[in-house]
Structure formats: structure tokens, C-alpha cells
């Protein structure tokens with residue numbers, strides 16, 4: 187048995203949002219958290235991991251990312267998936283959902299097979315929890331930068347094929363519930379244990395209510411790529427405000443949502459229903475400039491880190507990383523670190539139904555941690571007891 191002792195002065199032991207930082211020792215056995223003690227236990231032959239004064243948070247989880255460092259998960263190779271996993275680990279991410287965008291069925295099946303093959307191997311970096319399909323059943327009107335040609339109405343048969351190609355590895359589907367066939371599909375996906383998001387949608391308030399009652403639990407990149415609130419049709423925003431059980435993904439880069447909007451959402455909806463995501467694209471990690479990419483039909487322009495398509499001007503995902511999104515959320519809202527932590531840990535885990543394994547530092551869960559210094563820079567990322575990233579500048 188491999189035994190480790192993680193010692194620190196600021197460990198967020200317990201449920202993020204409901205616990206405070208404590209000093210003590212986390213006992214890890216074979217990649218699992220088995221105990222927490224205030225005083226150093228007398229256990230011989232243990233590896234000591236010293237966190238000193240770094241904040242020790244549960245490993246960050248990104249439920250929505252399309253890629254980074256020149257790699258798009260739609261069509262990349264197994265080698266590239268490894269590179270991406272290592273890149274995410276360097277940004278504090280312990281686990282993520284590679285997120286596919288709208289494409290033809292044959293292409294999607296191919297992308298799913300590659301990711302599934304990669305996931306079945308023992309790999310380094312952040313681990314893949316499964317696949318998020320953002321499309322192809324979305325509103326043409328609110329498709330944003332996604333391609334119009336491959337948008338289709340939802341059919342249970344298609345999703346059965348995707349699920350089977352993924353060997354039950356599809357964890358989230360983003361769709362527009364107003365499309366013909368959507369409600370039956372939502373029921374089917376819910377029964378299949380898949381988390382469902384509304385996104386790129388023109389849905390009315392009443393359609394959203396039906397969708398929530400049938401199993402939708404989250405809104406993809408809330409307020410971006412969807413019909414807005416109107417006094418005659420409160421739509422998606424109204425439906426989310428009306429309920430208190432729906433998660434909202436936020437792209438907290440200051441562009442998709444200005445800081446004041448993030449403040450309002452944090453106040454009205456609250457951090458317990460916010461999931462910070464990156465929605466990052468392959469240009470993440472690139473300098474400003476104009477790029478031809480295989481994933482967009484027109485050139486991509488990145489200016490001050492904000493990515494747009496050259497001709498249509500559509501915002502094309504983000505170039506933010508999850509550590510920076512976390513920092514910005516705290517800057518914009520003034521939320522204490524231990525409260526904000528739930529937006530990148532337990533909330534995404536809850537939405538995926540994986541909160542028995544990940545999302546908090548509790549006995550019985552995977553030993554995945556994100557260490558941050560006093561300025562909230564990532565110092566170390568541990569995935570299942572293994573250090574996947576460590577900064578040497580302290």
C-alpha cells in the first residue's frame with residue numbers, strides 16, 4: 187500500500203461552501219483520502235507532502251472545455267489529449283470534460299472513440315471524467331461560433347449511438363429544449379444518468395420549466411448564446427431565477443460576462459449554484475493575433491485574450507484557464523476563497539453525479555488537490571495521490 191501524509195496549515199477539509207480552512211494532516215492510501223488528523227500521525231514509511239502555508243483545495247474540475255495550446259478535442263489525437271491533460275493540470279485542474287461542438291454524426295462518433303480510447307488508458311495530467319457534447323442539437327439563432335450545417339433535431343437513436351461509442355462515457359449533453367423531439371430526448375438522457383444542460387437556446391420560460399422537471403439541471407455558459415430576459419417572456423434567465431435547484435455555468439473572463447453581471451449573478455443566484463467553466467478553445471495559451479484554425483470556418487482573431495470570428499464577429503469561446511477564472515470570480519465578487527471554492531469543485535461534481543468520488547477533501551474520496559499560493563497562483567496539482575504539476579517558484 188502506498189501511504190502519503192499531506193501536511194498543511196490551510197486545508198479545506200469538508201464540503202466547500204460549508205467548511206473553513208484548517209491546519210492538520212490528510213492521510214492518503216493508494217490515492218484515496220482515508221483520514222484527517224489535527225496532529226501529525228506517527229505512521230512510518232509514508233511520503234510527506236508539505237503544503238506549508240499554501241491553500242489546499244479539492245482538485246479543480248472543468249466541466250466545459252474545448253481545448254487549449256493549439257489542440258481542439260474535436261478531432262485531436264491521443265497524444266494531443268495527453269498534452270492537454272498535462273496543460274490543464276498546470277492550471278490547477280484535476281479533472282475535466284473534453285467538450286465536443288456541433289459536427290456531423292460520423293465525425294462526432296470518431297471524436298468520441300478517440301477520447302474513449304484515451305480515457306481507458308492510465309494517463310498523466312488531469313483526468314478525463316467523460317465527454318460533454320455541446321451540440322449538435324442547438325438553436326440555429328443562438329449557435330454563436332458553432333457551424334450551422336450540422337445542427338440537427340434531437341433523436342434518441344443518435345444519442346444511443348453516441349453513448350455506445352463512448353462506452354457510457356458521455357457525462358453531459360448541452361441542447362436546446364425548444365427543438366422538436368427535445369423533451370423525449372431529455373427524459374431518455376436523464377434516465378441514462380447523463381447530466382443535461384440547456385445551452386445555445388431560444389427556449390421560453392415554460393419550456394425551461396418542462397425541461398427542468400424532466401431532468402435538466404444546469405445552463406451552459408449562462409446568459410451567453412441564449413435568449414435574454416424580457417418582461418413578456420422571462421425565458422431562460424427568468425426560469426433559473428424562479429427555481430432554486432438549477433446550476434449555472436459561468437465564463438468568468440470579464441468579456442463573456444462583465445464583472446457587474448458576475449456580481450449580480452453571485453448575489454441573486456449564489457455561489458452554491460455557480461459552476462465556473464473555461465469554455466476554452468485551442469487558442470488558449472496563444473498570443474494575441476489572427477489565426478486560421480480547423481475548428482472554425484473563418485479566421486479567429488484574439489485581442490487581449492478575447493476570441494472572435496473575423497467576419498461574423500461572434501465570440502468564439504474563451505482563452506481563459508480555470509485558475510484565472512477562479513481568481514477573477516473572487517476579484518469581481520469579493521467572495522472568500524473557501525466559499526468560491528465550491529464553484530470549481532463540489533458544484534461541478536454534484537451536477538455530474540460524481541460527488542461521492544470527487545469535489546471535496548473528505549474521507550473516502552479521491553486524493554486530488556489544488557494548491558494555491560497567497561496570490562492564488564497554482565503551486566501544485568495532485569491527481570489521485572500523484573503530483574501532476576508542481577511550480578518551482580515559491
Ligand SMILES: [Zn+2]
Nearest residue numbers: 285320465503
Ligand atoms: Zn462551449
